[in-house]
Amino acid sequence: KAGVTQTPRYLIKTRGQQVTLSCSPISGHRSVSWYQQTPGQGLQFLFEYFSETQRNKGNFPGRFSGRQFSNSRSEMNVSTLELGDSALYLCASSHDRGSADTQYFGPGTRLTVL
Amino acid sequence: SQELEQSPQSLIVQEGKNLTINCTSSKTLYGLYWYKQKYGEGLIFLMMLQKGGEEKSHEKITAKLDEKKQQSSLHITASQPSHAGIYLCGADKGGGADGLTFGKGTHLIIQP
Numbered sequence: 745k746a747g748v749t750q751t752p753r754y755l756i757k758t759r760g761q762q763v764t765l766s767c768s769p770i771s772g773h774r775s776v777s778w779y780q781q782t783p784g785q786g787l788q789f790l791f792e793y794f795s796e797t798q799r800n801k802g803n804f805p806g807r808f809s810g811r812q813f814s815n816s817r818s819e820m821n822v823s824t825l826e827l828g829d830s831a832l833y834l835c836a837s838s839h840d841r842g843s844a845d846t847q848y849f850g851p852g853t854r855l856t857v858l
Numbered sequence: 859s860q861e862l863e864q865s866p867q868s869l870i871v872q873e874g875k876n877l878t879i880n881c882t883s884s885k886t887l888y889g890l891y892w893y894k895q896k897y898g899e900g901l902i903f904l905m906m907l908q909k910g911g912e913e914k915s916h917e918k919i920t921a922k923l924d925e926k927k928q929q930s931s932l933h934i935t936a937s938q939p940s941h942a943g944i945y946l947c948g949a950d951k952g953g954g955a956d957g958l959t960f961g962k963g964t965h966l967i968i969q970p
Contacts, residue, residue: 748900777957787946789957800957834900846891847958849901 745771748837748850756856762823765853769816769837775799776818777847778810781832790833793818794841822855830857862949864961871937872969879932879964881947889950890930891958892921894943901946904932942968 749768757763769776778790789802793812810820816837822829832854836847863882871877881890889908893901905914907923907930914921918935934941944965948958 750900779957786962787948787958787960789959792957802957832898836901846903846906848903849893851900852898854898 748835748848750833750835750850750853752853753851754854754856756858757825758858759825759827761825762821763825763855765820765822765833765835765855767818767820767835767837767850769818769835770848773837773839773848774816775838775841775845775847776812776816777836777838778818778820779834779836780804781834781852782830787834790820792841799841825857827857829855831855862947862959862961864945864947864964866964867962868965868967870967870969873938874936877934877937877966879945879966881930881932881961883928883949885928887923887927887930887949890921890923891948891950892930892932893946893948895946895963896943904945937968939968939970942966 748770751766767776775794777792779787780790781787790804791798791810792800796812807823812818832852834849834852836849838845838847861884865880891906892904894904895901905921910925910927912923920933923930944963946960946963948960
């Protein structure tokens with residue numbers, strides 16, 4: 745089975761712009777979770793989607809949003825980018841709901857905000 | 859909120875030596891995950907522990923969850939260069955809510 749894929753792998757944006765990241769889960773997995781990883785804060789949970797519905801959300805501002813499609817693929821959007829949004833964004837998929845089931849991670853999208 | 863403390867923060871070990879990484883939680887662990895990350899890349903799933911006293915092994919890596927379910931250890935036997943990377947423990951808060959909470963990671967360097 746193919747693993748979790750994320751596109752693009754690298755992205756450079758300027759402050760104020762918006763960005764959309766994509767995640768394709770492992771075939772058959774219905775849950776997709778997004779995490780932000782920075783040197784200072786480490787890995788932090790953004791949100792989880794299961795069967796096209798947002799199930800859980802971490803402590804991030806409303807500029808961070810996402811959605812999930814009927815084929816379980818997920819997108820994450822960040823509007824009005826700030827310098828502090830520079831990070832590695834990781835998505836993880838699992839068969840069932842979120843952290844109750846083993847999450848398998850993609851390679852990440854490295855976002856740099858200038 | 860649940861916090862995970864990993865120790866040590868970094869570790870330099872000579873190739874062939876054994877090592878242990880610890881993960882301590884401020885609250886009861888319902889599920890404890892160990893992942894490995896190469897710098898700037900995604901996380902590779904290693905093991906998941908759920909029951910107090912549980913121990914799992916894969917190749918030269920053994921993970922244990924203590925009886926009280928508030929601490930886990932990861933032990934590597936006869937370390938190899940391929941073991942180098944960042945080891946992260948992640949905890950399930952229970953009920954499948956709010957994603958996994960992660961420790962800050964342990965940076966492992968293997969010296970030849």
